[in-house]
Amino acid sequence: MNAGVQHEPLTRSVEDYLKAIYRLTPEGRAAGTSEIANLLELAPASVSGMVKRLSEHGLLEHVPYKGVQLTEEGRRAALRTIRRHRLIEAYLVAFLGYTWDTVHDEAERLEHAVSDQLVERMASVLGHPSVDPHGDPIPDVDGAIHEPASTPLSELPEGILVELRRVDESDPERLRYIASIGLQPGARVIVVDRQPFHGPITIEVEGQSHVIGHELGHVLRCVPLGEDA
Amino acid sequence: MNAGVQHEPLTRSVEDYLKAIYRLTPEGRAAGTSEIANLLELAPASVSGMVKRLSEHGLLEHVPYKGVQLTEEGRRAALRTIRRHRLIEAYLVAFLGYTWDTVHDEAERLEHAVSDQLVERMASVLGHPSVDPHGDPIPDVDGAIHEPASTPLSELPEGILVELRRVDESDPERLRYIASIGLQPGARVIVVDRQPFHGPITIEVEGQSHVIGHELGHVLRCVPLGEDA
DNA sequence: CTCCAGAATTAGTCATTCCTAATCTGGAAG
DNA sequence: CTTCCAGATTAGGAATGACTAATTCTGGAG
Numbered sequence: 001m002n003a004g005v006q007h008e009p010l011t012r013s014v015e016d017y018l019k020a021i022y023r024l025t026p027e028g029r030a031a032g033t034s035e036i037a038n039l040l041e042l043a044p045a046s047v048s049g050m051v052k053r054l055s056e057h058g059l060l061e062h063v064p065y066k067g068v069q070l071t072e073e074g075r076r077a078a079l080r081t082i083r084r085h086r087l088i089e090a091y092l093v094a095f096l097g098y099t100w101d102t103v104h105d106e107a108e109r110l111e112h113a114v115s116d117q118l119v120e121r122m123a124s125v126l127g128h129p130s131v132d133p134h135g136d137p138i139p140d141v142d143g144a145i146h147e148p149a150s151t152p153l154s155e156l157p158e159g160i161l162v163e164l165r166r167v168d169e170s171d172p173e174r175l176r177y178i179a180s181i182g183l184q185p186g187a188r189v190i191v192v193d194r195q196p197f198h199g200p201i202t203i204e205v206e207g208q209s210h211v212i213g214h215e216l217g218h219v220l221r222c223v224p225l226g227e228d229a
Numbered sequence: 230m231n232a233g234v235q236h237e238p239l240t241r242s243v244e245d246y247l248k249a250i251y252r253l254t255p256e257g258r259a260a261g262t263s264e265i266a267n268l269l270e271l272a273p274a275s276v277s278g279m280v281k282r283l284s285e286h287g288l289l290e291h292v293p294y295k296g297v298q299l300t301e302e303g304r305r306a307a308l309r310t311i312r313r314h315r316l317i318e319a320y321l322v323a324f325l326g327y328t329w330d331t332v333h334d335e336a337e338r339l340e341h342a343v344s345d346q347l348v349e350r351m352a353s354v355l356g357h358p359s360v361d362p363h364g365d366p367i368p369d370v371d372g373a374i375h376e377p378a379s380t381p382l383s384e385l386p387e388g389i390l391v392e393l394r395r396v397d398e399s400d401p402e403r404l405r406y407i408a409s410i411g412l413q414p415g416a417r418v419i420v421v422d423r424q425p426f427h428g429p430i431t432i433e434v435e436g437q438s439h440v441i442g443h444e445l446g447h448v449l450r451c452v453p454l455g456e457d458a
Numbered sequence: 459c460t461c462c463a464g465a466a467t468t469a470g471t472c473a474t475t476c477c478t479a480a481t482c483t484g485g486a487a488g
Numbered sequence: 489c490t491t492c493c494a495g496a497t498t499a500g501g502a503a504t505g506a507c508t509a510a511t512t513c514t515g516g517a518g
Binding site: 092095096097102112113115118121122 | 335
């Protein structure tokens with residue numbers, strides 16, 4: 001239906017806010033001011049100001065002292081930016097020699113500058129992929145997104161064989177470490193041992209055993225493949 | 230020598246001003262405030278303000294009521310942006326199905342967002358081209374630029390065979406028209422007739438005869454190949 | 459039921475970058 | 489040598505988007 005919605009251009013800042021709020025509000029949750037400030041590395045007061053402006057522009061709803069949620073329009077704008085970001089990442093990795101630890105920052109800047117036309121051409125030469133190099137699903141042009149179920153490795157029981165599906169991390173150093181122990185979307189992992197109270201997790205990847213912290217385990221989202229020894 | 234000059238990041242606006250001033254100041258000329266305002270489609274007063282700030286930052290020298298010239302630092306910054314712009318244009322045409330009439334605006338936005346790394350990778354997969362799709366020379370990484378001599382078609386004598394080298398035009402409609410009559414860098418053109426006082430010019434391209442205005446002839450920069458009938 | 463800590467908001471600044479309107483300058487024409 | 493004008497500059501203002509400091513709200517502990 002609504003083919004050419006002429007979105008008045010949003011600024012970089014606005015796109016970043018919308019993206020951040022989208023990430024912080026799964027399942028109808030509301031995002032708090034300082035959560036947003038944290039994610040964007042801004043002072044909470046700055047967020048209060050921007051939230052006010054954005055809600056006046058109809059991109060989000062704000063209940064003072066409670067939190068914010070995107071409106072349908074805000075959600076669409078956020079997904080448009082996320083689509084751009086993920087397609088750019090996929091393109092840079094496929095055609096310009098980027099690796100997943102270096103691609104995030106580049107995409108972060110480009111996502112605000114590319115035209116719809118360019119993004120769709122990238123999608124086209126990529127064969128319209130459904131996930132980016134980190135395994136994150138790419139929303140389609142209409143803003144529909146299919147988030148396959150997955151469980152953080154840190155919440156899986158011991159002795160289970162899983163496939164790594166997504167790596168929810170953008171820090172280059174952590175990503176390099178993750179890649180260095182053989183972890184990337186599609187990798188087979190066995191959860192050998194998991195200590196209680198957010199303790200370390202022992203995993204086996206490609207026959208090699210590694211111990212990772214709970215925090216790291218949390219960003220590794222997996223799908224169980226079956227039991228193991 | 231000076232390998233990693235850490236250029237503090239310039240804003241989009243600043244990069245645009247520097248690029249415009251670079252274009253307006255060949256051979257040590259000085260650019261006037263309203264020339265710059267014209268090129269950037271801004272009010273002259275805005276240019277005065279920006280010029281003041283840029284000269285305080287050491288990017289250009291300003292003699293009030295006389296004009297501005299880039300400093301060495303400003304020149305380097307301008308050439309960095311121009312290199313980006315032209316390589317991006319070349320890349321988009323070579324790999325993403327752009328044509329020369331559509332590529333300018335896209336490059337105009339991307340040139341402010343790409344990293345050095347990305348530009349150099351594009352240069353690399355392109356095989357380090359020396360000119361962009363409009364025939365404009367691409368400065369090298371150190372800011373050296375080789376501008377081969379060429380003459381506007383509007384200044385050539387009649388009855389001469391030339392090769393079109395550069396098309397100094399960014400307006401999509403004009404570029405489409407230019408391309409539609411077979412004109413593109415490398416094309417062979419015969420100047421059949423040139424009326425005085427900036428009158429129309431009759432040319433022959435690929436055996437077809439066309440009459441173009443003086444203004445259009447001015448952006449078509451050529452190199453003579455020899456005499457003709 | 460009161461009080462306080464932490465979260466959120468408002469108040470007041472600042473830097474960018476643009477604008478319009480008013481004023482100033484320098485050189486050319488009389 | 490004076491006047492005038494086009495071009496340039498200054499003055500003043502607005503929007504964006506960030507900051508710090510001061511204030512206010514909310515919910516939970518006592």
